Amino acid sequence: MLYQWLVAPFADFAFLRRALVACLALSLGGAPVGVFLVLRRMSLIGDTLAHSVLPGAAAGFIIAGLSLPAMSLGGFVAGLAVALMAGLISRITPQKEDASFAAFFTISLALGVLMVSLRGNAVDLMHVLFGSILAVDDPALYLMAGVASVSMAVFALIYRGLVAECFDPTFLRAVKAPGALYHSLFLVLAVANLVSGFQTLGTLMAVGLMMLSATAARFWAGEVWGLIAVAAGISFGSSLVGLLLSFHFDLPSGPTIVLAAGTVYLASLMAGPRQGILTGGARRRHLQR
């Protein structure tokens, strides 16, 4: 019975196995991105980057049809352009970085939807917005595994600098460390992981999985590396549960995965050992320790 429910679908169907591996790559690559976005109070910026991928992917779609390399490259370039522009605008005008990100968020979404509609039909639009995790082919899998591997390696390299830059940027400037470089590399990794997720979950759902698992992790772990580990676990666990539910009950996989992550988030919010609503006593213990 348990085997029938949990293992048989993956044993029997190659497309489900591929989907599971894709989710593993997304979870490992996306966890550090989500955790640092949440810690830097940049959750909205994560949303914006996800949406800014859209017009770029749409441009790739208009030029080359449903081609993974063209759409990924377009999305990556567009995401980076928005990240750079928002940073630049906040530097040369009094506009705060998050406000300019919010503006780009709306513009990108509207532009992306408009562009896809110009050339494609409603099915194409759904594909770009919500992905198609059950149709992950070899190139897509290589891309996602590649992005996840490179992203974890780069995070390991810049980890110390990025943590220091988040905690006390003035200190890093005083010791002449390249704090802005760490921040920029982080934004590049964020865009790369969102592009990698967009093929399978779509831009909207990819950022959802990333942010939900990172926010839920705050109720379980204290230090940054612990948050990343817990977020990756929650993300992959939600993917597994979401895939199984979508298979057994014939539900769309992307939203089911994100809803599974949402359930974990709500459960963590209520009962997480670190300042969950029902476990508020943990706060006092935490202060005394």
Added chain:
Amino acid sequence: MLTLDNLTITYERHPAVHHVSGHFDEGSLTALVGPNGAGKSSLIKALAGLLKPSGGHIDRHGLAPSDIAYLPQMTAIDDNFPMSVRDVVLMGHWRRVGAFISLGKAAFTAAYEALRAVGLEGFEKRRFSSLSVGQQQRALFARVMVADCPIILLDEPFSAIDTRTVDDLLALIHRWQGEGRTLIAVLHDMAQIRAHFPQSLLLARRLIAWGPTAEVLSAANLEAARLMGEAWDDHAEPCAGAA
């Protein structure tokens, strides 16, 4: 140790410090005093190499800006970010290890010794954000100690901090001076300055006086600084009204 030559600093396009010249001796302990908006923080940031002078020159006599430990006002820190006290103190090793070199046992030993020196023994694994403001400042002093720099700059180190912590940190400052380090601190409490700081620099955008504290903090000098501070406000009003 640090020589200022006709130093002028503009901060966010406003002139903050004008034409300051003088010299901090090696091993000196100087209080940087002045009314609000006098340019004290701008001057200390320029000394730390964080603000470029718009005129004049700072001669560090062969030291790099990164040989100077700088403790900014506490508001610069994101204390919501999950850092253990131990990791905050370990940041002090940055000048030697940078982003990539392994910390090694000696670095941890130095961090634990510094925590003991500031009275935070046993707090290593606590979250920085769970400490009181005074304890946080103790941890940041431990970070300065670990950095082991010949010049130490402190920007308002005692604002909003309990008296017992202030006394402990003052003792630490004297210990650092005894080790031959050069210290410069932005301060407000005149009694404290007279009791603990042999040298003072009184600033009101331009230099009012610089030398032994008893001479610098004379009634006439303080009155001059106060009047200059009020003059900026008088000047500011018509501008605000016009805008």
